[in-house]
Amino acid sequence: MDFSLNEDQKAILEMVEEVCEKEFAPKSDEISEKEEFPFQNVKKLAELDLFGITIPEEYGGSGMGFLTWALISEKISKACATTGLIFGANLLCTYPLLAFGTENQKKEFLPPLAQGKSLGAFALTEPEAGSDAGNVQTTAEKDKDGYTLNGNKIFITNGEVADTYVVIANMDKKRGARGMTAFIVQKGREGFTFGQHFKKMGLGALPNVELIFDNCKVPMENLLYKEKRGFRVAMKTFAAGRIGVGIGALGVAEAAFEKAREYSKQRIQFGKPISSFEAVQHMLADMATKIEAARSLLYQAAWLFDKGKPFEKLASMGKLYASETAMQVATKAVQIFGGYGYMKDYPVERYMREAKLFEIIEGTSEIQRGIIANLLLKE
Amino acid sequence: MEIIVCIKQVPDTEELNKVKINPETRTLVREGIKNIINPFDENALEEALRLKEKIGGRVTVLSMGPPQAEASLRKALAMGVDKAVLLSDKSFAGADTLATSYTLSMGIKKLEKFDLILSGKQAVDGDTAQVGPGIAEWLNLPQITYARKIEVNRNKVRVERTMEDSFELIEAPLPSLITVTKEINEPRYPSLKGVLRARREKIIIWGAKDLETDKKRIGLDGSATQVIKIFTPPPPPGGEIISGETPEIAETLIKKLKERKII
Numbered sequence: 319m320d321f322s323l324n325e326d327q328k329a330i331l332e333m334v335e336e337v338c339e340k341e342f343a344p345k346s347d348e349i350s351e352k353e354e355f356p357f358q359n360v361k362k363l364a365e366l367d368l369f370g371i372t373i374p375e376e377y378g379g380s381g382m383g384f385l386t387w388a389l390i391s392e393k394i395s396k397a398c399a400t401t402g403l404i405f406g407a408n409l410l411c412t413y414p415l416l417a418f419g420t421e422n423q424k425k426e427f428l429p430p431l432a433q434g435k436s437l438g439a440f441a442l443t444e445p446e447a448g449s450d451a452g453n454v455q456t457t458a459e460k461d462k463d464g465y466t467l468n469g470n471k472i473f474i475t476n477g478e479v480a481d482t483y484v485v486i487a488n489m490d491k492k493r494g495a496r497g498m499t500a501f502i503v504q505k506g507r508e509g510f511t512f513g514q515h516f517k518k519m520g521l522g523a524l525p526n527v528e529l530i531f532d533n534c535k536v537p538m539e540n541l542l543y544k545e546k547r548g549f550r551v552a553m554k555t556f557a558a559g560r561i562g563v564g565i566g567a568l569g570v571a572e573a574a575f576e577k578a579r580e581y582s583k584q585r586i587q588f589g590k591p592i593s594s595f596e597a598v599q600h601m602l603a604d605m606a607t608k609i610e611a612a613r614s615l616l617y618q619a620a621w622l623f624d625k626g627k628p629f630e631k632l633a634s635m636g637k638l639y640a641s642e643t644a645m646q647v648a649t650k651a652v653q654i655f656g657g658y659g660y661m662k663d664y665p666v667e668r669y670m671r672e673a674k675l676f677e678i679i680e681g682t683s684e685i686q687r688g689i690i691a692n693l694l695l696k697e
Numbered sequence: 698m699e700i701i702v703c704i705k706q707v708p709d710t711e712e713l714n715k716v717k718i719n720p721e722t723r724t725l726v727r728e729g730i731k732n733i734i735n736p737f738d739e740n741a742l743e744e745a746l747r748l749k750e751k752i753g754g755r756v757t758v759l760s761m762g763p764p765q766a767e768a769s770l771r772k773a774l775a776m777g778v779d780k781a782v783l784l785s786d787k788s789f790a791g792a793d794t795l796a797t798s799y800t801l802s803m804g805i806k807k808l809e810k811f812d813l814i815l816s817g818k819q820a821v822d823g824d825t826a827q828v829g830p831g832i833a834e835w836l837n838l839p840q841i842t843y844a845r846k847i848e849v850n851r852n853k854v855r856v857e858r859t860m861e862d863s864f865e866l867i868e869a870p871l872p873s874l875i876t877v878t879k880e881i882n883e884p885r886y887p888s889l890k891g892v893l894r895a896r897r898e899k900i901i902i903w904g905a906k907d908l909e910t911d912k913k914r915i916g917l918d919g920s921a922t923q924v925i926k927i928f929t930p931p932p933p934p935g936g937e938i939i940s941g942e943t944p945e946i947a948e949t950l951i952k953k954l955k956e957r958k959i960i
Contacts, residue, residue, distance in 0.1 A: 329892045333775070337886050367889040380889055 364434025395569025411438025737817025
């Protein structure tokens, strides 16, 4: 295993770091406070060609692999978790297109996504299909012209702002997960509209939206992979997506840790900086150790992915560990800030609210433990 | 249109407080300090790229400096310039603005074809604002400084030149040299593809022999000014704090101001 960065990666990261420091980080408080979608940040990511990192050159990307994506996404998430999640949700659309799409589908849908001209989203979650991802109630009926979709999706990240959606519907509810089928649905199709914009504990600028399919016609050529094999598409997408979500959590943890470290050196109590007290030092040491461990798990998962090796177990471990680390680190950061930490004047209370999301999305911590146990008991 | 942009590598403005002075060599100690493209020169690069995007042509970036200045040229390539040239030679060291502008003008002569030369209004380290105009003088070109807007129309250039509380509208023939202010544009960040392309691009390095420079005009020998002493100014003396109740403070303050004939 070798995570040492090559010269290309170093040069790219330097560029990304500059943009994150100068553009994304300074605006992250305001974005969260106003709960407005950060169009400027998305535009910047597009100008920098960052949406196409994992997409091969023939489809308009730069074909650089998942580890490079992870390194970049980590920086973005550290500067602005909202922007990091928009960036990550896009991958949940480009990845299944790349892994399961036909040549024509890739040629049609990937270039605008790679160039950031359009955003992508992935839609499975429904009121009755959360952790029980096989319980999708949205239906797809086939006729001679194509498919007709009916049903509602909820909490869909990048909903409404995205142009390209990978949607999971059921062609045979009696068969449950074995009836599930994936479709590519473009915004603007008749019968495809948007409903509720969900209000959240944190990350208010990240769109999580209801998608409504009311006799939405989808042509034959928009079937992604095979009929009734959509569960496989979803599971593969989630597995890869877990690395992305873990990286987002890692970014939040790093941001919270750095703020706490700086504050502990400046805050004077009993005539000394609080960083000179062992109680605070031990908190900082634990925070940093967990962050390093989470990073190693996630980089390893991304590295396995790039090598074409089984990465699912490490991806779940990384997601589980990074999201729980983010929650713990953010909570400790608030503790180190004390009363100020609970105030909205400092960003650490925001990190704490943001961190919670990561323990839930892309499979809760409990689901991750189930996946890990399932995989390791098969070994 | 062929545009040449002259840039300087300077210590990162955010790290300027960390820059120390070496009293022996009378220069700045640059080790361990992050270097960047002089911010005003980045505006010049951006303007050149915008002009190229609008009317076509090529942009060449030119700098004089030590080998590590290559990093700044690479960033310019990543931003989208077509060609990068570094004038680097031990004999160029210690140059003041006169010797620097001479050396850069020799580099420009070797590049031959150009319609427009751009640079920032000044460098944030030396703050002289002399090198741009100096180049124009060596090349016998019209010069317009402090540009906040540039429009190219066939073989003429129309420039808004920033004044204290107004601007001058100036027209000049091409080729000309223009120095730009910060307000002219917002420089772009290099894109991922730009960064990768820049890493594979070759940077041309020319020394004194390549430029056929006059020995008496380069480096320390070619400098009309010599730094005799360089020092950090002592901090200004601390002020006086008047304390007490507000009316009392006001009275004391007025008395003191009157004593010093300020009011």
